[in-house]
Amino acid sequence: xxxxxxxxxxxxxxxxxxxxxxxxxxxxxxxxxxxxxxxxxxxxxxxxxxxxxxxxxxxxxxxxxxxxxxxxxxxxxxxxxxxxxxxxxxxxxxxxxxxxxxxxxxxxxxxxxxxxxxxxxxxxxxxxxxxxxxxxxxxxxxxxxxxxxxxxxxxxxxxxxxxxxxxxxxxxxxxxxxxxxxxxxxxxxxxxxxxxxxxxxxxxxxxxxxxxxxxxxxxxxxxxxxxxxxxxxxxxxxxxxxxxxxxxxxxxxxxxxxxxxxxxxxxxxxxxxxxxxxxxxxxxxxxxxxxxxxxxxxxxxxxxxxxxxxxxxxxxxxxxxxxxxxxxxxxxxxxxxxxxxxxxxxxxxxxxxxxxxxxxxxxxxxxxxxxxxxxxxxxxxxxxxxxxxxxxxxxxxxxxxxxx
Amino acid sequence: xxxxxxxxxxxxxxxxxxxxxxxxxxxxxxxxxxxxxxxxxxxxxxxxxxxxxxxxxxxxxxxxxxxxxxxxxxxxxxxxxxxxxxxxxxxxxxxxxxxxxxxxxxxxxxxxxxxxxxxxxxxxxxxxxxxxxxxxxxxxxxxxxxxxxxxxxxxxxxxxxxxxxxxxxxxxxxxxxxxxxxxxxxxxxxxxxxxxxxxxxxxxxxxxxxxxxxxxxxxxxxxxxxxxxxxxxxxxxxxxx
Numbered sequence: 001x002x003x004x005x006x007x008x009x010x011x012x013x014x015x016x017x018x019x020x021x022x023x024x025x026x027x028x029x030x031x032x033x034x035x036x037x038x039x040x041x042x043x044x045x046x047x048x049x050x051x052x053x054x055x056x057x058x059x060x061x062x063x064x065x066x067x068x069x070x071x072x073x074x075x076x077x078x079x080x081x082x083x084x085x086x087x088x089x090x091x092x093x094x095x096x097x098x099x100x101x102x103x104x105x106x107x108x109x110x111x112x113x114x115x116x117x118x119x120x121x122x123x124x125x126x127x128x129x130x131x132x133x134x135x136x137x138x139x140x141x142x143x144x145x146x147x148x149x150x151x152x153x154x155x156x157x158x159x160x161x162x163x164x165x166x167x168x169x170x171x172x173x174x175x176x177x178x179x180x181x182x183x184x185x186x187x188x189x190x191x192x193x194x195x196x197x198x199x200x201x202x203x204x205x206x207x208x209x210x211x212x213x214x215x216x217x218x219x220x221x222x223x224x225x226x227x228x229x230x231x232x233x234x235x236x237x238x239x240x241x242x243x244x245x246x247x248x249x250x251x252x253x254x255x256x257x258x259x260x261x262x263x264x265x266x267x268x269x270x271x272x273x274x275x276x277x278x279x280x281x282x283x284x285x286x287x288x289x290x291x292x293x294x295x296x297x298x299x300x301x302x303x304x305x306x307x308x309x310x311x312x313x314x315x316x317x318x319x320x321x322x323x324x325x326x327x328x329x330x331x332x333x334x335x336x337x338x339x340x341x342x343x344x345x346x347x348x349x350x351x352x353x354x355x356x357x358x359x360x361x362x363x364x365x366x367x368x369x370x371x372x373x374x375x376x377x378x379x380x381x382x383x384x385x386x387x388x389x390x391x392x393x394x395x396x397x398x399x400x401x402x403x404x
Numbered sequence: 405x406x407x408x409x410x411x412x413x414x415x416x417x418x419x420x421x422x423x424x425x426x427x428x429x430x431x432x433x434x435x436x437x438x439x440x441x442x443x444x445x446x447x448x449x450x451x452x453x454x455x456x457x458x459x460x461x462x463x464x465x466x467x468x469x470x471x472x473x474x475x476x477x478x479x480x481x482x483x484x485x486x487x488x489x490x491x492x493x494x495x496x497x498x499x500x501x502x503x504x505x506x507x508x509x510x511x512x513x514x515x516x517x518x519x520x521x522x523x524x525x526x527x528x529x530x531x532x533x534x535x536x537x538x539x540x541x542x543x544x545x546x547x548x549x550x551x552x553x554x555x556x557x558x559x560x561x562x563x564x565x566x567x568x569x570x571x572x573x574x575x576x577x578x579x580x581x582x583x584x585x586x587x588x589x590x591x592x593x594x595x596x597x598x599x600x601x602x603x604x605x606x607x608x609x610x611x612x613x614x615x616x617x618x619x620x621x622x623x624x625x626x627x628x629x630x631x632x633x634x635x636x637x638x639x640x641x642x643x644x645x
Contacts, residue, residue, distance in 0.1 A: 008505045012494070019493040019534075220489030224550070227452045227482045228506035229474055398455050399415070 001237060005230035009238025013212060017246060023207050027246075028253040035257025036264045043265030053137035060087045060096070062107040062127075070108045077149040081141065093127040103135050104128050104142050119157065190341065193258070194360035195333045197251055198353055201298040202329035204250030205243040206322045209305030212239045214318035226401075236306065236395045240388070243302040248295060282363050289373040290363045296380035297356040301329070303387025310394040313403050329353060341365030349375040352383045405430050406451070406558055406589050410460035413446055413613075420446040422613040423460065428589050428606070430557075433580065434618075435604030436593040437637060443613040444593035448562045451591065452482050465557050478507065481556035483547060485566035492536030496527055496546045499535060500553050507554035514553075521549040544572055548579050559583050561592040565599060577603060597634050607633065609640050616640040 017023065059078070061070060066089040078084045090096040093105035107125040109115070115122040126142060129135040155165045216222040225235060282290075304325060312318035332353045341361050348358040355376035362369060394400050406428045413421040421443045428434040436444045449455045451462055453473035462469045465479035490499050497518055504514040522531045525545040530538065535546055551559070561580060565573045580603055583590055594600050600607050601621065608618035617624065617640060621633050628636045 005506060008502070012491075012498075012502050015498075016491055016493050219492075220484060221491060222489075223449075223454065223484060224482065224489055224503070225506070226454045227477060227480065228503055229477050229508050230506040231474060402449070402455070 001231065001233040003234075005234035006238045006241070009230065009235050010241045013208075013239055013242035014245065017208055017211075017242065020211075023211075027204065027207060027250050031250070031254045031257045032260065033257070035254065036261040039258075039261030039265040043261075049133065049137075053134050054141070055083045056134075057081075057084045057104070057138045057141055058087055058102050059084055059104045059106060059142065060102045061089045062093050062105055063089045063091045065089070065106065065108045065110070067110065069113050070110075073108065073112065074106060078145050080148075081145050084141070084145065097127050097129050097135065100132070103138055116153070190361055190364045191337055193364060194357045195337050196254055196258070197294055197360060198297060198356045199329050199333045200251045200254050201247050201294055201356070202301040202353065203326045204247035205298065205302045205305050206326065208246040209239075209243045209302065209309045210312075210315060210318045210322060212243065213306060213309035214312040214315050215309075217313070218315045222401075232395050233392060236392060240299075240302055240306055240391065243305060244295075244299050247298040247302060251294070251298070282366070283368060286363050286368045286370070286373060289370075289377055290359050293356050293359045293373065293376045293380050296377065296384050297353065300352055300380065300383045300387045301325070303384065303391040307387070307391040307394045310391070311400050311403075333357060336361075341367040344372075346372070346375075349373075350379045352380065355379055405466070406462065406464050406591070408447075408451075408460070408462045411447070411450060411457055411462055412459045413450055413455060414458045419613045421450060421457075424610070424613075424615045425460075426608055426615060426618050428591060430589050431584060431587045432606060433584050433590040433592060433604045435600035435607040436591060436610055437595065437597070437600050437607055437633075438593075438610035439595055439641065442595075442610045444595075444610055445562055446613075447610070448482070448560045448591065448593055452480055452560055453477055478554070479556050480558045480560060481551040481554070482560040482562065483551045483564050485563035485568075490535045490538075490543055490546055490550075493534055495534050496531045496538070496542075496549075497522075499546055500550050503550045504553040509554055517553055517555070518549075521553065525549055540568070541572055541575065544568075544575060548575075552583070556588070558589045559591075561590065563593055563595070565594070565596065573599075597637065601633055609637055611641045 059074070061074060074086060078086065087102060090102060090105055093107065096102045096105060105127040107127070109122045109124075112122040124146060126139075126146075128139055128142075130139075154168065158165050158167070213222070216225065226232065305322065308321045308325060309318045312321055332351075336354070336357050339357075339361060341364075344358045344361055348354040349372050359373055359376045362372065408425050408427075411421055411424045412419070424443075424447060426434070436447060438444050446455065450457055451464060451469065453469055453476050457470065464476045467475040467479070469476045490496075491502070494502065500518050500521065501514055504517060509517065518531075522528055525548060527542075527545055527549070530542060535543060538546070559580075561576075564576045564580075568576065577599070580590060580592060592600065592603060606618060606620055607624065609616040609624075617627070619627065624633065624636045625631065628639055630636045630639060
């Protein structure tokens with residue numbers, strides 16, 4: 001293999017790809033534009049939903065409960081909640097809730113005042129739609145307000161009896177968060193980034209790999225190339241490096257998109273929680289190892305893609321085979337999407353794709369384990385070697401190269 | 405000079421090229437005449453070291469193609485028929501330079517050679533334009549220039565006129581004759597009788613991977629007592645069908 005020839009092939013392929021506007025637009029420009037757009041739409045949607053759940057809570061009484069005393073009681077219960085709007089009574093609570101005319105309908109026992117005076121409990125029936133996100137989300141606000149009112153009544157009763165109200169709370173729970181500054185902020189990023197990065201690095205090289213061998217065969221440029229003084233391994237390696245670089249560029253474009261998206265819509269990655277910041281404390285070595293693991297995954301797939309592209313008779317045939325390769329990359333990425341860093345298992349670091357996903361999840365979750373990252377890198381390098389041997393063997397096989 | 409010695413290539417049970425031997429002298433045009441699937445392209449692919457022979461060998465410009473394939477490639481240029489096979493997003497100059505670089509030409513030498521070829525083929529107007537939108541004729545000239553950028557001693561033409569119109573065929577024929585004048589050793593594969601009659605000094609008739617016979621046209625017609633090359637071809641090929 002001649003490094004000079006590798007470089008000549010590599011630089012030609014990069015120049016050629018850089019001039020392919022269609023591929024550049026679909027693989028680089030669109031992700032940069034699309035991600036901020038997705039963030040804005042989805043992030044905006046989440047924020048709007050959160051705001052709606054908290055701020056637009058509508059409550060009405062059933063017609064049967066619509067008495068001046070009950071109206072006063074309800075106004076008293078929700079007096080500390082200005083976001084809860086009390087609307088006109090409804091005749092059919094179930095119909096009103098189902099048709100989204102109102103979020104909650106309260107039905108209060110008519111003799112509540114008498115029972116309260118006697119110190120007996122009375123019932124308030126809350127009708128709501130549990131399957132409706134907004135109704136289900138606001139349910140806690142309504143029940144909290146009622147429970148606080150009930151507690152206030154209890155405290156008043158105990159005070160009248162000269163009993164200390166603390167008798168009701170023999171235990172008070174104090175919370176202390178022991179997580180390493182995890183917060184809730186990185187949750188979304190831990191879900192989407194490993195998935196995005198691994199899928200993209202694995203499939204990002206597909207357009208280039210398809211074009212660089214199957215495409216050349218179809219256009220009739222491949223045979224003249226094989227008659228030059230560059231040997232086949234130099235040609236293969238030049239193309240291999242170009243495919244790998246293209247896959248890396250695709251991931252970088254996507255990350256730029258995520259970065260811009262986070263600036264445009266900061267609440268998306270924090271699941272709509274405005275205060276929850278993204279917190280990272282990633283040591284340089286861990287970051288470097290993770291990048292290397294992701295890049296080596298790209299190299300594994302670049303080798304596989306070139307092997308497939310070499311085997312294919314035509315551009316179209318290569319595209320068909322590549323779609324299977326894409327599926328192989330997507331399955332583990334989606335299967336582990338909601339997996340948390342604590343759920344990551346040792347065996348994952350030995351398996352291609354899973355090792356990159358697991359490493360990214362660990363690092364993004366601020367759980368650094370150098371042994372695991374080391375295993376992932378070494379196993380990735382072994383797979384790079386295997387995929388290169390596969391691509392090289394395809395490139396040497398006359399039956400494969402001149403299939404028609 | 406080029407000499408094939410019992411050159412053989414099997415693809416499984418199929419004998420694509422079967423013990424083919426002939427010799428082509430410097431400045432000679434040797435026509436490989438045969439029907440589709442006769443083994444012409446496989447023979448040229450073997451000579452271009454794209455395929456390894458099952459047995460036998462060839463000596464190309466003094467180098468054994470089995471032992472020193474890279475040195476052989478230094479001395480050969482190849483032109484395929486049909487599509488010109490250019491990189492559409494590269495300019496004509498970049499297409500030519502790419503092959504020059506892969507044939508180990510240095511920067512200055514390559515620059516001079518591209519200039520020279522631009523003048524020879526009259527490509528001045530479009531040498532720095534991307535080839536994607538070129539006409540067939542323009543593409544063909546770039547392909548010619550690319551095939552001889554490294555100034556090879558031996559030229560292999562694999563059905564170079566297949567699918568071309570009359571004027572493009574004329575250009576190819578002129579190019580082959582120019583190569584001959586430049587003293588290059590040439591092998592031309594074709595299934596067009598008139599083409600080999602017009603261009604070749606010697607003709608080899610290949611059928612089912614075997615070289616049925618070879619010689620000059622007068623030698624062949626005299627040997628087989630036929631009035632034309634076509635009759636000789638039919639006699640040799642027909643007898644073996």
